[in-house]
Amino acid sequence: MVRFHPDARFLTDYAAGSLPVSQALCVATHLHYCPGCRLRVGELTELGAELFMQQQPAAAVDGPSFEKLLTRIATRPAMGTPQAGATNDSKVSSLPRTLHKLAGANLEKVKWNKVGSKFRYASLNVGDRARETSLLDIKAGGSVPHHRHQGDEITVLLKGSFSDQEGKYVVGDFIVRTKGETHRPVASQDQDCLCLAALDAPIVMSNWLVRLGLRLLNRQKAA
Numbered sequence: 001m002v003r004f005h006p007d008a009r010f011l012t013d014y015a016a017g018s019l020p021v022s023q024a025l026c027v028a029t030h031l032h033y034c035p036g037c038r039l040r041v042g043e044l045t046e047l048g049a050e051l052f053m054q055q056q057p058a059a060a061v062d063g064p065s066f067e068k069l070l071t072r073i074a075t076r077p078a079m080g081t082p083q084a085g086a087t088n089d090s091k092v093s094s095l096p097r098t099l100h101k102l103a104g105a106n107l108e109k110v111k112w113n114k115v116g117s118k119f120r121y122a123s124l125n126v127g128d129r130a131r132e133t134s135l136l137d138i139k140a141g142g143s144v145p146h147h148r149h150q151g152d153e154i155t156v157l158l159k160g161s162f163s164d165q166e167g168k169y170v171v172g173d174f175i176v177r178t179k180g181e182t183h184r185p186v187a188s189q190d191q192d193c194l195c196l197a198a199l200d201a202p203i204v205m206s207n208w209l210v211r212l213g214l215r216l217l218n219r220q221k222a223a
């Protein structure tokens with residue numbers, strides 16, 4: 001059962017359409033799993049619409065950028081087609097609809113960047129240049145290298161479970177880490193773990209070997 005939820009600020013800004021698009025994607029993904037937050041967002045949206053009508057009855061405004069993203073996703077062709085024999089685990093059909101076309105039909109077709117044998121990540125293009133939006137895949141028993149945050153990070157758990165020094169997280173949990181915090185998420189032993197993450201600023205790997213690996217990877221990409 002979902003235990004970690006977006007706070008009131010996230011839900012209010014989401015309902016008002018004023019969250020940055022990558023964070024809005026995280027909230028929308030959490031709402032897929034959480035009827036309680038869905039209800040609150042519904043109430044906040046109604047309240048906002050009422051206030052808006054009272055203040056600016058005739059004004060026309062642009063739709064929020066997240067709605068534009070949803071329109072863009074809806075009209076974009078899927079990136080890949082499911083392959084015969086693909087396991088259920090690699091199909092995106094079990095994920096929230098907002099992620100289907102962003103991730104493509106088959107998670108194995110996503111362009112993954114490997115860091116070690118048990119962790120890989122893939123960037124998602126959501127049109128938010130100020131932030132990094134990614135899928136994180138941690139194999140059973142594996143971990144994300146120990147890292148420090150230079151900005152805020154939101155993680156929404158999509159499959160499996162992981163734990164860090166603060167506790168254990170399950171599917172649907174909305175986890176916020178703020179600037180300066182360090183942590184080392186470890187996937188449970190029995191199942192692979194998949195997360196959606198939105199980062200305000202690049203994370204800093206605490207392990208020098210991982211730092212070196214990432215630097216080489218970035219250099220290869222730039223070449």
Ligand SMILES: [Zn+2]
Nearest residue numbers: 005006034037
């Ligand atoms: Zn919730």
